[in-house]
Amino acid sequence: MIRLKQLDLPTVVQSPMANCTDLPFRLIARAHGMRFAFLEMISSEALVRDVRGTRELMQTSPDDRPVGAQLVGCDPDVMGEAAAKIEAMGFDLIDMNLGCPVPKIVSKGGGSMLLREPSMAQQIFTNVVRSVKRVPVTVKMRLGFSDSSGAEAATIACIAQDCGVDAIAVHGRTREQGYCGSANYEAIGRVKAAVSIPVFGNGDVVDVASARRLLDVSGCDGVMLGRGALGNPWIYEDIEAALAGRARPAAPDxxxxxxxxxxxxxxxxxxxxxxxxxxxxxxxxxxxxxxxxxxxxxxxxxxxxxxxxxxxxxxx
Ligand SMILES: Cc1cc2nc3c(=O)[nH]c(=O)nc-3n(C[C@H](O)[C@H](O)[C@H](O)COP(=O)(O)O)c2cc1C
The missing domain is CATH 1.10.1200 (Non-ribosomal Peptide Synthetase Peptidyl Carrier Protein; Chain A)
Structure with missing residues (x-):
């Protein structure tokens, strides 16, 4: 268990994934041992303006708990307002997206572009932390925009920590890499070493061996699963059992x-x-x-x- 204020997170969590981690996906995953998941990213602008379709993306149910919502955006005031709205809607955690590589988001200054804008990132973190009363606030980021050393993410992680962010997740690729090449667990480790708040490592975890490698190499506190869980809801229990030294469940036929x-x-x-x-x-x-x-x-x-x-x- 990883303690955050008001919430304990398991060692294995599900990342936000657009068009993938919807309510049916999460309910199936929970039935097989998944213990924390995110909705897909939500545009802070769309949420604040109540744009049609946004509420559908945020569909949840009483047995879909605990669940985190992730905001993408680049206006500190709008991000703060959207965060307060998410808390009022009853979500258990608010995450800020500093990883999205999509040109439509990046060109407006959101997602992974914020890795290059530390002072804007700081304003966003400050506003979001100030706008919520109760739930933990986290940041999910890539290693950097184009620098794969982890230096950009380490800088942003320190800023996040100073602003009162409760935990971070690091996807071990840069924006330029997109989803190509392999996730760099050594570089994630440099980000982990830069802060004292909990850090989840993310990228290419598809089984027990890769989860162990990520944790061993990076020293992270937990693992965030992405594509490895699509069509494989058995993965959460398998990894958690192996990490806890329990007998692993049989693979599904x-x-x-x-x-x-x-x-x-x-x-x-x-x-x-x-x-x-x-x-x-x-x-x-x-x-x-x-x-x-x-x-x-x-x-x-x-x-x-x-x-x-x-x-x-x-x-x-
Ligand atoms: C189809 C798809 C949608 C994604 N949507 C989001 C998203 O909404 N928010 C986010 O932070 N990351 C998003 N990601 C990134 C994943 O959460 C994760 O960081 C990335 O896939 C690396 O992990 P993996 O190698 O285990 O898949 C998405 C990735 C994919 C493939």
């Missing part, structure tokens, strides 16, 4: 994967008005490494109803 996927499909249908496009991606997550998946994917892509998709899963 094909029948179990199908059962859980069908439940995921059911939840997606319940919570999403037009689930077909999203389901095409989700279904393939579950069978990434299974023989015959290429033909299966073609058939799923040609299916036009959820009933057809269900039948294809059953027959696979």
């Amino acid at each position: 094909l029948a179990q994967r199908k059962r859980v996927l069908l439940r995921h499909v059911e939840l997606q249908e319940r919570y999403e008005e037009w689930p077909i496009g999203h389901l095409r991606r989700i279904i393939c997550w579950y069978f990434k490494d299974v023989p015959g998946v290429a033909e299966f994917r073609n058939r799923i892509n040609r299916a036009h109803t959820v009933a057809e998709m269900r039948a294809l899963i059953d027959a696979f």
Whole structure:
């Protein structure tokens, strides 16, 4: 357990991922041992202006707890106002995004651009920390904009700590790298060494071995999972058990994967008005490494109803 004010975080948490970590994803993950997750990032501007669609992205339920919301933006006043709104909505933690590489966000000065703007980052941290009364505040950042040494992230992490931020997460890639190359755990370790607040390491954790390597090399307090958990809700319990020295659960067989996927499909249908496009991606997550998946994917892509998709899963 990693103690933050008002909240204990587990050693393994789920990162925010746009179009991925929605309510059905989180409910499936929780049923398999996931103990803390984020919504996908939310635009602070859109939240403050109540733009249509933003509330849907923030859909949650009483059994989806504890859950953190992540804000992206670059205006300190708007970020502060949005943070107060998130706290009032009942979320358990507020994170600020200093990692998003998308040009639409970066060109406005948000996401990973803030790694190059320490004084703007400081104003945002100060306003957000001041605007909330109770819940912990965290920052998720990349190693740097283009410098992969971790120096930029270390500077920002120290500023965050001085502003009263409770913990940080570091994705071991730069903005320039996008999602290419491998995450640099040594550089994450330099950020960890620069601060005394808890640090979660993130990037390329896909199993127990990679989680151990991240923790050993970086010295981080916890692991933040990203793509490794898509279609693999068993990963949380597996890593937590291994790290705690408990017996690891057996790997799921094909029948179990199908059962859980069908439940995921059911939840997606319940919570999403037009689930077909999203389901095409989700279904393939579950069978990434299974023989015959290429033909299966073609058939799923040609299916036009959820009933057809269900039948294809059953027959696979
Ligand atoms: C499809 C996708 C969406 C993402 N959305 C977000 C997001 O909303 N907020 C965020 O901080 N990071 C986001 N990320 C980054 C991930 O949270 C994570 O930092 C990154 O994928 C590295 O971890 P991994 O190598 O374990 O996947 C996203 C990544 C992907 C692939």
